[in-house]
Amino acid sequence: MSIPPEVATFLLWLQWGFLAYFICINVVYLGLNFISMFAILRYVREHGAGFRIKNFADYQPPVSIVVPAHNEERTIIATVRSLLRLGYPTFEVVVVNDGSTDRTLQAVVDEFGLVEFPEAYRSRLPTQPVERIFASPNNGRVRVVDKRNGGKADALNAGINTARYPLFCVVDADCILQQDSLARVVQPFLEDSSMIAAGGVIRIVNGCKVKDGLLSEVDLPDRALPLVQTMEYLRAFLFGRLGWSPLNALLIISGAFGVFYKERVIAAGGYKSDLVGEDMEMVVRLHDRMRAEKRRYRIAFVPDPICWTEVPSDLRSLYSQRVRWQQGLAESLFGNWRLMFRRNGGAVGWVAYPFMLLFECIGPVIEVLGYAAVIVLGLCGMVSAEAFVAFLFASVGLGVLLSVNALMLEEISFHLYPRPGQQLKLFLVAVLENFGYRQMMSLFRVIGLLRWMGRLRSRAKWGHMRRSADWHDEPGQAIAPQGPAGSPAAS
Numbered sequence: 047m048s049i050p051p052e053v054a055t056f057l058l059w060l061q062w063g064f065l066a067y068f069i070c071i072n073v074v075y076l077g078l079n080f081i082s083m084f085a086i087l088r089y090v091r092e093h094g095a096g097f098r099i100k101n102f103a104d105y106q107p108p109v110s111i112v113v114p115a116h117n118e119e120r121t122i123i124a125t126v127r128s129l130l131r132l133g134y135p136t137f138e139v140v141v142v143n144d145g146s147t148d149r150t151l152q153a154v155v156d157e158f159g160l161v162e163f164p165e166a167y168r169s170r171l172p173t174q175p176v177e178r179i180f181a182s183p184n185n186g187r188v189r190v191v192d193k194r195n196g197g198k199a200d201a202l203n204a205g206i207n208t209a210r211y212p213l214f215c216v217v218d219a220d221c222i223l224q225q226d227s228l229a230r231v232v233q234p235f236l237e238d239s240s241m242i243a244a245g246g247v248i249r250i251v252n253g254c255k256v257k258d259g260l261l262s263e264v265d266l267p268d269r270a271l272p273l274v275q276t277m278e279y280l281r282a283f284l285f286g287r288l289g290w291s292p293l294n295a296l297l298i299i300s301g302a303f304g305v306f307y308k309e310r311v312i313a314a315g316g317y318k319s320d321l322v323g324e325d326m327e328m329v330v331r332l333h334d335r336m337r338a339e340k341r342r343y344r345i346a347f348v349p350d351p352i353c354w355t356e357v358p359s360d361l362r363s364l365y366s367q368r369v370r371w372q373q374g375l376a377e378s379l380f381g382n383w384r385l386m387f388r389r390n391g392g393a394v395g396w397v398a399y400p401f402m403l404l405f406e407c408i409g410p411v412i413e414v415l416g417y418a419a420v421i422v423l424g425l426c427g428m429v430s431a432e433a434f435v436a437f438l439f440a441s442v443g444l445g446v447l448l449s450v451n452a453l454m455l456e457e458i459s460f461h462l463y464p465r466p467g468q469q470l471k472l473f474l475v476a477v478l479e480n481f482g483y484r485q486m487m488s489l490f491r492v493i494g495l496l497r498w499m500g501r502l503r504s505r506a507k508w509g510h511m512r513r514s515a516d517w518h519d520e521p522g523q524a525i526a527p528q529g530p531a532g533s534p535a536a537s
Contacts, residue, residue, distance in 0.1 A: 049426055057419045058428070064416030065437075071405045072444050078289030079451050085292050086284070086349055086459050093233070093350070102236045108136035109228060109305065110214045112205030114198050116144040118219035119153050121356070124256055126154065128222040130187060131260060134229050139188050141219075142205045145174075145195025150219075155180055158188045165189075171203040171316035179208070198301070199317035199324035206308060206316060214311075216325075218302040222256055222354040230351035231305050240342045242307045242332060245299030246351030247283045249462070250276045252359060261354060264462050266471055271364060274483050275357045277449055277475045284349065284455040285448070291347035295398035297333070297378075299345070301325030303353035310336075321381075323374015330378045333394050334385040349459055365490055372410070372494025379403050410491035417485060442480045449476030 049057075111129055115122050122141070129139050143151040154160065160180035167176050174196035181189045191208050193201070206214060213235065215228060231246045253267035267273045290296045301324070311317075314335050317324045329345065336343040358364040379402060386403070388395045423429045453472055456462065463469060 049422065054423075054426065054428060057423050060415060060419045061423065061429075064412060064419070067405075067409065067412050067416075068441065071409065072448075074401055074405070075285075075444075075448055079285045079448065081292060082285035082288040082455060083451075085288050086455055089349055090459055093230075102233065103135065103229075105236055106135055106229060106232060107213055107235065108138075108211040109134065109232060110205075110209030110211045110308075111137055111139045111217055111228075112202060112209060112214050113139060113141045113217050113219050114144060114201035114205065115141055115146065115150050115219040116195070116198070116201070117146045117148045117150060119146070119149045121220040122150055123153055123157050125217070125219050125221055126158070126188065127258060128256075128260060129217065130185075131225055132223060132228045133225045134232075136211075137187065137215075137228065138210060140205050140208050141188070141190045142201040142208075143190060143192045144197070144201040144204075145193065151190065151192055154188075154190055158182050159184055160188065160190055163189075167191075168207055170207050170312055173200050173204040173207065176204060197319050199319040199321065202324070203316045203319070206311060209308060212308055213305055214308050215305045216301060216303070217353065218355060220356050221302050222251060222261055223303070224261065224352045224354075227303075227351035227353060228305075231303070231348050234344070234346045234348060235305070235307075238344050238346075241344045241346060242310045242336070243299055243304060243329060244346045244348055245287070245296075245304040246348050246353055248279055248300050248302050249352050249354050250279060251354035251356050252276075254354065256354075266463065266468055267359075269359050271361065272357050272359050273471070274475055274479050275364075277452075277472055277479060279357075280452040280456055280472075281449060283347075284452045284459070287347040288349055288455075290393075290398055293393040293397070294344055295392070295394040296345050296347050297330055297394065297398055297402055298326050299329050299347070300353075302355050303351070321374065321377045322370050323377050326374055327378040327381060330382045330385065330399075334382045337385065337388055337390055337392070337395065340390065352460070368487060368490040369494040369497060372407075372491040373498045375402070375407050376495055376498040379407055407495070410488040411495065413485075413488045414492050417488075442477070445480045445484070446476050449473075449479075 113122075113125060113129070118125075126139055126141065141154055143154075160182050162178050163181040165179045165181065167179065174194040176191055176193045178192045179189060180192065189208065191204050193204050196204075202216060205216075213232065215231070217223065227246060231244050234244045235241045250267060250272055251261075252269070252272035253265045254261055255263035255265075266276060287296060287298065304325070306328075310332065311328065314328070314331055317328055321327050332343075332345065358367055379399070385391060385395050386399045391399075420429060420434070424434065450473070453469065453476070463472065
């Protein structure tokens, strides 16, 4: 195969660019890994015994847990059950039914004995009309806001309008929290008065067992796609986010589990309902606004409050999710570009934002072009087999090194997968994911970026996946009231 000299020269320069990109991204990843190692050792030393949580228990502020739900009848009951079993003194659960077309609303109403309640609705953030509010005469912790469909961001804004307490926690309707998760994720607000947001760890519930709202058995998924995502999540949370947190440069708090200071979010205008990545956009906008107002603030990641969630087990759902995530990433970064290189931008404006823009947002394009150039140059005989093997070895080796480091951090911190068979399984995944899966994810992300560039979005919609919910528990006893959390009439 022969190609014009100009094209060959371009491809060769592209390869040098790809090599420089590869070196830079891995240097930053290794740096984050280094920071994460020290951060998690310090955290385990200070918080491992849980003495801080016990000492601060009397001072824990009340929290409104907002659960946006749209067609979640298969998982919503297990989620609310797990929330009602949280070990936390004062909290409420606000389920926002965003125009579901299935039995989501009826399932919650029946399960918790709710009745329609004439509660005043304060519209501090604009939302689609709220139709009804339900509350329980026996359990003041649970309320349901029934509103017209407007998307997840709109549902979150309705939940914020309804929330009674100064902190609100966002939990997805397919998630299970550990009993101490809320207390641990709220802890940074007690330790630092400038804290405005904190996020916890997301783990994969596929393969686990849930009984009566509590995780009864932790295990790895049997299917390949959820298993690879388990490894991905370990890397993303245990060094990706933990590495940025000590620098106050965290740009992402998962939309599945995070706590925010309500007034700061309202002052920022709430969640934007015309975006698909409303969770990341909110965090980036909070950074931008606080820097612009020259206020002291902190946004933290806490490595041990665990939220268990179901991930896609089929390729179609995974494709939709990753395309959506990449669109959200591009929207969040380009919509708040003033944050980059701001004079008082700190690490978030001068390091984290440029890194996310160059490597996480545009990087997949460079990767895919690099793969294509290697194939073309290889077919033309312009890349030696030795050079190709050396590069492949370095690429796979660094990928495996980062994954193994994530496994080590997991062992230091949580030790959730202690069996040798589980660890061997994860190690094999860390190696095999470099052959096909990693390249496929880059391609999905490029498609997401192209969709954002083509403005193929109109109004943001719910991102849904096919749920197997095989972890779902059998129906159990109703959750008993757990203390004076407030009657339905309380304000």
